[in-house]
Amino acid sequence: MTTPVLSVRDLAIDFSVGGERVPAVHAVDFDLHAGEVLAIVGESGSGKSVTSLAVLGLLPDNATVTGRILVDGTNVVGASERDFAAIRGRKVSMIFQDPSNALDPVFTVGYQIIEMLKRHGQGMSGAERRARAVELLRMVELPDPEDRLGYYPHQLSGGQAQRVMIAMALACDPEVLIADEPTTALDVTVQREILDVLRRLQARTNAAILLITHDMGVVADLADRVVVMRAGRIEETADVRSIFTAPRAEYTRALLAAVPRIGTGDRGTAALAEERPVLEVEGLVVEYRNRRGRHVRAVDGVSLHIRAGEMLALVGESGSGKSTIGKSVLGLAPVAEGRVVVVGVDLRRASRSEARAVKKRIGVVFQNPTAALDPRRTIGQSIGEPLRVHLGLRGTELAGRVSGLLEAVELPSAWSSRYPHELSGGQRQRVAIARAVALDPLLLIADEPTSALDVSVQATVLDLLRRLQQQFRFACLFISHDLAVVDALCDRVVVLHRGGIVEEGERRRVLTAPEHDYTRRLLAAAPVPDPDEQARRRGEPLAG
Amino acid sequence: MSEQLAPQQAPLVAPADRSMWATLRARPLFWICSVALAILAAIAILPGPIAGMFGQPDPRACDLSQSALEPGGAHVFGTDLQGCDIFANVIYGTQTSLFIGLLTTILCLAIAMVLGTIAGYYGGFADRVVARLTDVFLGFPFLLGAIVVLNGLGTRSAVTVSLVIAFFSWPTLARLVRSSVRTVRSTEYVQAAQAMGLRDRRILLDHVIPNSLGPVLAIATTMVGSVIVAESTLTFLGVGLRAPSISWGLQLSTAQSYFQSEPHLLVFPSIFLTVTVLSLITLGDILRDALDPKGRS
Known part of the structure; x- marks a missing residue:
């Protein structure tokens, strides 16, 4: 095989937070060859994004990087800002998760692409730059590329904005394209289009793609090889087919088992009372x-x-x-x-x-458990709020009900004095669910309750919802x-x-x-x- | 499926004592600021005895032959152009200046909290009315407005000066409250509270106001200093406090023209003003951190 365009050896990254060293990534090794798509898969906190940021030298100042990162044979660990400037965009470029925030809203798309070309592609005339910008937009399959140059970012849809971002990343023919969750903020049909664009581009330019994702479906769609990371370490590296058919690591198996699939495991439909x-x-x-x-x-x-007792899904x-x-x-x-x-x-x-009076009987769970809980109140206060206000419970009676609810969502009842920021995302969502079922609701409205969660946590929260629904027999409007x-x-x-x-x-x-x-x-x-x-x-x- | 796949981020044992008081108590800056403010408060309440400790209990006992003496001897901070003792003047000025600074800020804060919260939380018509109202006040030149109003008033005391300054300074704070409240209003925990069927009053008091107070308090503490200076400007123009009154502002405005020849006229009142403002700002920051559960250790 040829020499890899990107080679990471024994990479370790520590963050110093308040005088303490917090390890984020440890002993990471992988190679990326030209024309290859390597996916780094992992849940939040696994170190996958940190690893990719280290390649571009974009880590914050409190990070310490050791080991070697060879970009086209040159070690970039400890390189100066000036060295990185020569690498960014030309050898390695990056596309981010949220395209709507990555484009500057006050400049046209064409201006931003041409700006990029001005910075990196010396010796091009104005007309050449413009022609190159049109060519780039055509490469990412944006319709009417000449006209689109004059568009402002708000005139583009999310998928179109992401294509523009990809075009900008490709402006200087980089050897490596790092795509950090490139489709997570997009709808599935748009995601499919973007994945198609990436695949065709890769076939045409022979650039290597480092794909950072949590979505096993995206991995299956695009990747040639897969690195599975967990808690800063590599659990397994293998080609894509063996990851899905014969995973070696325990963690990979668990991760795959947690991914929900359509048409697996038949279950009876709930018998409904005709009322x-x-x-x-x-x-x-x-x-x-x-x-x-x-x-x-x-x-x-x-x-x-x-x-009553029915779960209706609202999909779109x-x-x-x-x-x-x-x-x-x-x-x-x-x-x-x-x-x-x-x-x-x-x-x-x-x-x-x-x-x-009716609202008392409606529970609600929102998408983002971090935003759904008042940061200034302990989780016990948050769960107890409906009980306090609507039932007038106080003191030990209230505390008893709160700890009962915490146990119902499988959290230790001693946690009621904790604050939301001390909990993980999945635990916070459990708290939100406990609050929603506190008044024994007739109707639960769950608005994307698991889409902000990691896949393994999602599985446990879905289990919890199902169990609570069987226990309380509420009707549920499940938005997803x-x-x-x-x-x-x-x-x-x-x-x-x-x-x-x-x-x-x-x-x-x-x-x-x-x-x-x-x-x-x-x-x-x-x-x-x-x-x-x-x-x-x-x-x-x-x-x- | 168990939760074993997700790393347990939260520590298993809750920290022992996380009350607000415990957090405050552990910070030396909190004590430094509190002591500084306590001393200032003592000075404000008992100016006579404290001024007397250095042998000059009367700020109005002036001797023109002793004009603009350097600090030292009988006059620890020196004397001003009229030959009055600067130490006694600074001590006696504390009361007026602190009173005007704090009263004005509290008044502004009260008006801004009420109007800003209504505008930010309810939006629509209320928002438009408050927005236009703040525009009118912000568009009006402060000095001109204050001069007109103060000249119209028969009696002028520290209270009336406070009222006038507050009357013209609340809009900036109200806008800040409004934008802060709007951010909090759109969060999901407020929506969840609304969906729970809680009354507006409870949502506002329990969730919206505590969470939107941080930036507002930070600005309010810095306001105390600017109000004390604003009073000096008004007094300098002859529409603020009347001549026998003593305030830091008054001393600062007379001293500024002699700064090059007699710097000590400016330095001592300035030190007191700076200590007051710095202590308040720092205390405000510490309080904000202590009120935020994330800031508690």
Whole structure:
């Protein structure tokens, strides 16, 4: 084999925090060859991003790097800022997770690409730079590249912005492209397009790609070889097929087992009592006013119902209105038309005290457990708040109920005096769930409760939700973009697209025999953790 | 599936004592600032005895033949142009200056908290009204406004001067409160509280105000110093405190024209002002850290 373009040997990275040395990465070795896609997989805190930042010398000042990082044969560990400037962009370039924040909003796309060319590609005339910018945009398959040069970032969709970022990263023909979670902030159908662009680019330019990701589906889709990292160490390095078919490390096996897949493990549908639905939504229209005072319809004529003990999934991409529906049930969205009826009470017509009485019986879990808990209150205070306010509990009685709830979500009851920042993401989400079920709700609204969590933590939180649902028998509106998660948890599925329902039905039916094109497209776009299946899918164009 | 895959980040034993008081107690700066402020408070309450400790109990006992003496001898801080003892003047000025500085800041803070919170939390019409109101006050030149209002008032005391300064200084603070409240309002824990059916009053008092107070307190503590200086400007222009009054501001504004020939006229009142402002700012920072659970060790 040829010499690798990037070679990492015995890399160790420590951070000094408040006088203490905190090891982040230890004894990491890998090689990246030209024309190869190497994926570094791991959960948060595994050191995968830190490793990639070390290659570009982008670590903060309190980091100490030891070992060797050979970029094209030159060691860059301990290199000066000036040496790195010669490497960044020309030999190694990077694309980041969130494309909308990575572009400067006050300059046009063309200006930003040409700026990059000015900085790195000396000896090009203005016309040449412009031609190169157009060529780059064409390479990332952006339609009408000449016109797009004059666009401002806000005029691009998330996927288009990410393509521009890729174009900028490729501007100086780097040998290594580091992609740090390049599709995590994007919808699945857009993710699929970006992955396709990356694959075709790589075939054309023969650049090596270092892909940092937590998503096993993306790994299966794009990678040739895989490095599995955990807690700063490499657990396993192997080619992509052996990782998925014959994982050697215990951790890899556990990680793969935690990834939810559509159509695995059949489970019975809950037997439902034929009674009045807990939640009825009829002809719901939600309109927001934008800055110019125009009305924008986020939800357009949606009707749905959930019975007691049923879990209904609301599935769709960003902008489909799924979260807005959840918010309008909670009274947090401006409902323009339609009815939202919870246990027989129309929330729009009800008096304030009636509405408050109904809200007591609705629990809510949000996506980001860090933001969902007041940072100034202990988790015991947060969980106890609904009990204190609505039931008037105090003192030992309150403390008893709080510790009972903590135990119900499998956290030690002694933790009630801790603050949210002392807990991990999964633990915080458990606290949020405990608060949501504190008043024995009839209806639980869960808005992407696991999408901010690592995959193994996601599995445990989903387990917890399922168990609590069986225990408390609440109706659940489960909002998600992840069809595999929905398959693991819900009874019925409603698919939303641009504020309207495109398909509705029993979970099995919708996920295995979808009737609507959009549902099929969603299903086909979500990458599955199986390289052979992904290779087969790649051959088929996206429906629609 | 167990949680073993996720590393347990939180320590298993909670730190023993994490109360606010324990955190404050452990910080030497807290004690330094508290002692400095306690001394200033004592001076403000008992100016006579403290000035008397250095033999000059009367700030108004001036002797023109002793004009602008250097520090030393009977006059520890020297004398000013009128031959008055600077030490006695600084000591007696503490009361007025601290009173005006603190009262004005508290008034501003109160107005700003109420209006800013209403504007930030409810938005819409209330927000627009408050926004225009602050625009009007910010657009109005402070000095001109203060001169007009103070000239219109018959009696002028430390209270009226405070009221006038507060009247023209609350808008900046109100805007800060508003933007701070808006950030907190959109967080998910406030949404969760709303979804729980809590009353607005409770949400505001329990969640919104405590979480939006940090940046506001930081600015408010720095305000005390600028208010003390603002009072001196007004007094210098003849619309602030009347002549027999004694304040640091008054001393600073008379001293500034003689700074090159008689620096000690400026230095001593300035030291007191700086110590006051620095102690308040530092104490504000320490309090903010102690109120934030993440800042507690």
